[in-house]
Amino acid sequence: MFDGALAHLSKLVHDTLRREIGFVINWGPPGHFERRPNVERTFKRITDDIFLRLPSTTGSDPKSGRADDAAGAAMHYRIRADDVEQLLDVVFAEHNGLPGQGNFYNSPLETLQYFLNGPSPRVMLRKLPFAGSTRARLLLRRELCTVRGGVKSGRKPYIQFENVLYTSPLLSTSVKLVNTELTIYVDDEDLRTVKAFTSNGYELGILTATRGWNLTKHSLATRKAIFQLVSRRILVLSQSADPVQVYLLHLAKHVEKSSKGGKGSLKDSTDLARVAKEADVTPTLASASSDGVPIDPAVESTERSHLRLVPPSQKRYKVTNR
Template sequence: MNRIFFEKHNIDPELLNTHDWPIVDDFGLSEEIRELFWKRKYAIDDFIYTDKSLAEIQNEHGVHKVLLYRLINACLQTDREGVILGYKALIPYTMKKQEYTRKSMPKFSTNSTGGFQKLLREHPELKEFIIDKYRNKRNQNIIDSKIKIKFLHKQFLDQCRLLGLTDNDYPFNTENAARRSLERYVKKIQNERFLIAAARNGSQAYQHAKSTGSGKRNQPMVIKPYQRVQFDGHKIDACIAIEFTTPEGDVIVEVMNRIWILVIIDEADRAILGYHLCLNKEYNSDDVMKCIRNAVIPKERMNFTVPALEYHSTAGFPDWGFKECQWAVWEEFSYDNAKANLAQIVKDRLTNLIGCSVNAGPVDTPERRGIIERFFGVLEENSFHRLPNTTGSHSHDPRRKDPEKNAKKYCITESEIHQLIEVVIANYNGTPHEGLNNLSPLNILKQRLDRDLTVRTLPKQHRNEILFFTKRVERKVCGNVQKGIRPYIKYEGVRYRSEKLANSSALIGKTISLYVNVDDLRTIRAFLPNGEDLGELTAVGKWAEVKHDLRTRKAILKLKKQKEIHFLSHEDPVEVYGEYLRKKARTNKNARNKLAHLEKSKKESNENKVTKLPSTVNPNEVEELMKSNGDIQNTPQRPVPRIFTKPIINNGY
């Protein structure tokens, strides 16, 4: 080894291990270039591993000592990723020329080589300006997101003027004002910075490039059922009609805004655990909780009213065929950072009731949840895209043929859409998938359960629907003995009383704990400061007759405050609200969605569902479960494993 040369140039001995250098495939080279490459390689190997003199190496391999020094220096250089070039630098005609660095620029000169790079070195803010303009970072609202070179060049010159450059300075003292240099620099940016080039093609291309294709997948393959589930919402590609009766008694069919379907899918076996159909224009935290509830509570078979609509013989949900999956809960919940998903009540139920970790990914990045996004595509192709009222996947989809007109013509309602979704999802669970080696999700689930891959279930004392929607609040007891006003509490603009509270004048002015079912506000469960159960408090007047959720209550009170609706104590506020929506529904799509949501809530109320906090639940257990909105401090949170704190980068998409 020529130690004197390497020690003189302070070269790290570890860099001289050619076994770690990148290899070169010489089969694609021409015979002449291949022969020259091997001569250089043998010369470098002899220079590193033997004590042969430069003259001996030149005589044996025909490589001059001056070229040999240049080659060894080139081999020890690194590329943009910091990887040593190694033998790649020996391929003829591929050695990168060192960039010329200009130190000074005369006021008047026809030679401006290196002037553009010198300008960027002296004014780094100009470099950032070019990059930002090229990728349209600071002008998101302009129509033309791809700025042309001639416009970029003009703005570049304007920026140079703002920096104090005159006509005697570069770039103004050149023939084309450095336009060719700017073009070459922009092309270099496009070739070397993929994200910037992708950003010029829209936010969707930028998000896809940013989220996929680089790095390594930092999560192992999920095999155990219910280990990780994915959640997302999807706006259905179809127009839905609603039939309602106006205050005048006329029956009208009109089209609503497109509705949402919310789904939870198991990553291990691709089985759909539960879903929820949201009839509003946008879904909120209540809808997310209903989807979680539907995925945990055992489901019943639906009675179909649509002719010829039925379950396939292999169709079903996990809790239908497997006892182990009844009341089963998951270990990790993966969803995006949409506003409804981030609500405190959702986080609280996931961590304290379900007992799972939360893996919230970035907004508008469906690549992170590819499994559920793929399912939405299958759902659309197998159902909604085949209907006459489909909107198609985009505005120019040939399947889109006047969907609003067809929705009214055939009167395709929410109930019929719900039945269709039920059948398609149940059949999906029992249909073989190519991605599952031609096995169905339920078959995969059965095999995993037979291999003793057990799943966690919800404790029996927590198996009540009300626990998914209850949140804890505190209110002061109002009343006045001197004026004869019996004790009561007020929640969301409505008074609540009970026989026990009405006769407890000692509680006036004291703060008590309330557990509110946001899905049914007719009653509230109350507890004294010492934890004693005060029982159920019932809404005063007509508020206690018709089931309504927190969203409906707030909408009614808002309209009353705006003097849009009026009602007396003997009138039903929910019915008054319904009449208002029926009137507005003639011309307003949002009102139609709200009316459909209200009618669905009434229908569920008539089914005699359990909507009260069970008396068997210990108040201390309820307090531990229902901590939300920061009312109770030091809420214990399930720690998130370290692997979930890093972004998921998947090369597969």
């Protein structure tokens, strides 16, 4: 059972898992909470105990309970998503550990333990078989791409996915695969590589992105944002530059202008934090002194001069064979 909010954004996961695993999803009827009273009561309790008590709450709906300048309050009080998730974990632990009348004054964990390991267990726990990467691939997005290139065009075989070319030493020498379709498995959180298979099931292995797109880890949302700026001629990508690092510098400049009183948007700060977290890059404020020692971003200081992007560790750049 899932909450119906944002159900329109879950088509990819919903369809893939239903087709591969075969489970059933119950979204719940809109406007009829009485059909799932336990689930809806739990959602309401979580909302009342956490989200509606925050100074940055958006309320129960767009017309009720929204705080004045919720986004500004979140920045002023530095309400972080990680902190809210920790509060949510506390509420879950409290709900699962406290006894309730509906369970004959047993906690949900005690009730679950009784049904699984009690004197007369009523449930035999089923486990999904996990056969290594085969099961993991079922959770990835699957796409069909046509192999381009060939002897006539003078280009080694490649595929194109989301405006970026992918190839490998094996694919670049497989001229017979030109104009055929490959099935690729895509991890939307890391588009540096994809895994390819031929139509008859032969595994081609890992295909790596070209033109600098294989250097820094990035998600599908980041790539689309970069190409949106490229199409508007705001960003210009060279053949050797790292597109993600160029995008980070672009966001950093906008955030810096905003901190100095210029025109900036909250979206740039959010995108900078998101992309930096994906790429394992820490955007910090560097001191204007000659030693160049970075200052803690949480410390207010008038000596801040510019945003400095700390390069990520090389360990995160290594591509593993999934």
